[in-house]
Amino acid sequence: MAILIFSGKAFDGKRFYEDATVKVDSKSGTILGFGESGSVEEPRGSKKTKVEGGTILPGLIDAHVHFYSSKGAGVNEWASVPDTLAVLRGAGDMRKLLRAGFTAVRELGTKGGVHLAQAVAEGAIDGPEVVSCARALAQTGGDDDPPAFSLEVAQQLTSYTYFCDGPWECRKAVRKVARDGGRVVKFYASGAFSRGTEVKPNFTLEETRAIVDESKRLGLKVAAHAYGEEAIGRAVSCGVDSIEHGLGLTPRLASEMKRKGTRYVPTLVTYANPAYKNRCNEMVKRHLSDDMLVAKESGTEVAMGSDIVGDGARPHGRNYEEIAEEARFLGNREALVAATSRAADCLGLEKAGMLREGYRADIVVVRGDPEKDIQALAPERVIHVMKSGRLV
Ligand SMILES: [Zn+2]
Structure with a gap:
């Protein structure tokens, strides 16, 4: 499966979104799209992960x-x-x-x-x-x-x-x-x-x-x-x-x-x-x-x-x-x-540090909401880590 989709609360590297979608091409290791839920096209057959009670962030x-x-x-x-x-x-x-x-x-x-x-x-x-x-x-x-x-x-x-x-x-x-x-x-x-x-x-x-x-x-x-x-x-x-x-x-x-x-x-x-x-x-x-x-x-x-x-x-x-x-x-x-x-x-990294189309798919998903509780970033609360489109 080449296309992976995460949706849920997100921080894009600048600001928070209550409900957003990030679409990743795991082959090229890049982000294909990011935006408010509904604004990103989701191809049939892509693997979708709905993040409940968690937050999606750039690595x-x-x-x-x-x-x-x-x-x-x-x-x-x-x-x-x-x-x-x-x-x-x-x-x-x-x-x-x-x-x-x-x-x-x-x-x-x-x-x-x-x-x-x-x-x-x-x-x-x-x-x-x-x-x-x-x-x-x-x-x-x-x-x-x-x-x-x-x-x-x-x-x-x-x-x-x-x-x-x-x-x-x-x-x-x-x-x-x-x-x-x-x-x-x-x-x-x-x-x-x-x-x-x-x-x-x-x-x-x-x-x-x-x-x-x-x-x-x-x-x-x-x-x-x-x-x-x-x-x-x-x-x-x-x-x-x-x-x-x-x-x-x-x-x-x-x-x-x-x-x-x-x-x-x-x-x-x-x-x-x-x-x-x-x-x-x-x-x-x-x-x-x-x-x-x-x-x-x-x-x-x-x-x-x-x-x-x-x-x-x-x-x-x-x-x-x-x-x-x-x-x-x-x-x-x-x-x-x-x-x-x-x-x-x-x-000096190019196209990194943000959830943006064309950026590298370096993504972390944590349990909880770091907008309210910074401890949500603790390693025991890290659910997924993706580096260049590959899940660790
Ligand atoms: Zn030092």
Whole structure:
């Protein structure tokens, strides 16, 4: 049977419909039609599923994940997982994500991330489409450079990062990402909290300009990990496409992001994680209370990203919790926009993230109504997942 039809309550990537129909060609993996019930022609012999008490949505998209695949947490743990074991565990996480309704993710620094992406694309493993950064760009001595090891060993172990210093090394690192098959460039515009509570801007203005300019020349989007006004400001002024985490967002920066179309990927669920409690400094607290209000007030567009890394503290599978965190500020509908149509745009995916004619048939059906109850997106309430027209 090539034609599949779902009808019932639906969210199309922008808004809800009380009773809609989506028609899928499972052969080509595309949506043939979507609209209010009765407006979509239903050919005789097509297989129809009436969704009672559930909701049809575009596949969910997480714009910020990693597959560190370690049992423990922290940069030393991540760095010391053997590459082969990392991708095998990563393949398990991919299956979990797909079953939880995620049909695409953007990974921003993972051992073998491009190979996970390739394995899914080839059909060797089941999983969401992976938009990989190949390796993240970080400065020598930054928070991603584990000081417990000698520099040479650290650079070998952190095979999810290219260390680069000075504009020409930065340009070369971008070229290596492109050579590796990366589809986005991720760089550390600031530290994280890997070494305590203090964070500093990373990369000079000259280096940041070089990274962004070289990425644009190669047609790649740029995602900046940025904490604090100086790091966010420098990244935004240099023209990055998204600010990841964005702790310490100010109204001035948020307005500039709105004006330039820079996306905000807040990764709230990571900071709300109990593993962060002992580092509960003012910046983290403020991120969980105020930063999203600042973004909302200015109209800065949020794209959903969890920063779930697949380690002992932040396992994959319940990434929808980020949507629930964002919904506290944005409301359920807007949080779902951030996790579907806008996330697709943030990843640079063509014809994805919406229930629309000609779009890819990435569809999830959940029990309940996420317009009223965001918990309807929990993995135990996922009834059907379709990726490119194929039911999982
Ligand atoms: Zn991250």
